[in-house]
Amino acid sequence: MNKFIAIVGSNSKKSTNRELLKYMKKHFQATAEIELLEIKDLSLYKKSADEYVPQEALDMAKKIEASDGVIIATPEYDHSIPAVLSSALAWLSYGIHPFVDKPVMITGASYGSLGSSRAQSQLRQILDSPELKARIMPSSEFLLGHSLQAFDDDGNLKDEKVVKQLDGLFQDFVQFVNISKQLNNANEVNKQKAEEFSWEKD
């Protein structure tokens, strides 16, 4: 069974993105083991002369390394991903490279009708950068709009159509992860390149 890490892209106590990931964990438990990862305790990313990386980030990196794939649920703040998620991804690419060639599925929820669409498209670009170099599942979008009304009291998605779409996407992601495992010829070189990428001053 595949083991996935699900990153909650919010530091808010009440987050429908967390709810979405909790739902996925429960709903797909027969197919995959999903562990939720919180980023709210990570400090704001800062470069230092000694390239210090907080222990929480090192622990997260280990978990991501050991996983078969990562699911990220992102809110949208100002047409973009929250600073707290951006900061976590910066830590997770500062001298450590757990995302290189790692299959990633992007999801997101928002109160309005757009379902964090613009944040998700920026997140794709971010994950594609040389220091992260994740393998983002192509041609797939899961945008959960009106997320405050989307769940019932048990935390299950209410709309059958939405559930069906998520089921399909998740099955595809599992396939994508399996295929991805065979696409590892350049992995060594990719890791090397990410490590060589210079952060220094900005």
Add this chain to the structure above:
Amino acid sequence: MKLVGIAGSIADQSYNRTLLKFIAKHAEGVAEIEVLGINDVPMFNQDNDQTNSAVIQNLSKKIQAADGVIIATPEHNHTVPSALKNVIEWLSYKIHPFDGKPVMIVGASYHTQGSSRAQLHLRQILEAPGVNAIVLPGNEFLLGDVKEAFDDNGDLKDKGTIDFLDTTLQKFIKFAKVINMIDATDDYENEDLTSSNKIDTTVEGVDMSDDDWLDKAAKKTNAVEGDTYVKLDCGLLTVNQLNYMLKTTPLELTYVDENNQFIYYNNFLPTEKMLAKRTPAQVGDSLAMVHPGKERVIKHVKQVIHELRTGKTDLVSMPVPGNSGDHHVMHYYKAMHDEEGNYKGVNEWAVDLKPIVDEYLKETGQKLVPDPDNQLDATAGASKKPDSKPETKPEVDATSSASKH
């Protein structure tokens, strides 16, 4: 033109900060640029609102008071640094200092890209409705190969790059002027003189127009009187002592709160003897009630308060028209702020300068003679500032004082 520069980096060393500092130095004489730091801004979190912290209030005030903002962004993972995004999140949550503000984006990076992708993301972020900045279109300043770009003094080495920067900066200054002109008109219009927004200190349940507002509001709030002590910032006085002091301060003082409600004046003279003719029954009135149906006055009051509220200026002063050789009455309006820098209303005082000037001349054995070079109107010139903007400067007008009714 007053601009602020924000370097989007909290790294100890930052080429983008160097770039901004160079721009600030290089633009001297054309624009005054203050470079702001973002190092101490806490992580944005909806569960821990720190909008009122000094660091965020300070950034907000500086941005609001500026004619434009220059942001220099590094690029992290193809996007803006989280530290910069973090600042924008705070400044688009409960407060919106970027609203309608002209912004120019610049950036530097090690390689050839010059933060091109981060700059595009930043444009999208600044366009979001909660931020609503107005970004200079069509111009990009991307400084690639930044390690080689500066000399030991922190100056850009390449003349072509400097020329290009000059052109971009000049375009931005023109752009900012135009945008601020468009914005100026509706901005102050939003000033609500009917005091309909409830603030922390608004006394609810008493009709503002009630002539006995003071007595009723005092009862409602269990306000202390007489011999009760009040601990002040630097002293302990009874309410009576406070009154004695305020009434012997040789100025007519008025407090208008941040909701534009007239809540106090130091009533030490009969109304007819006052420079600004207030009456006890007016206390508690909204500013709209104090100035009923006088559109021109209302407009000027809104402009004055808006300038003070947004930090464009801390003090507006104006002479009262009709000043003659016998008296020279001035009205001053000063913005008040709490410890965290939040706007807390207007402290207005009125004073006749003539006796003060006479006293000064007598003491120093001098006399006044006309200045042959004076180009200003002899009576209206005292408070005119040469660099004031005519479109927002309140005109001198017999009825333009916030306290006149």
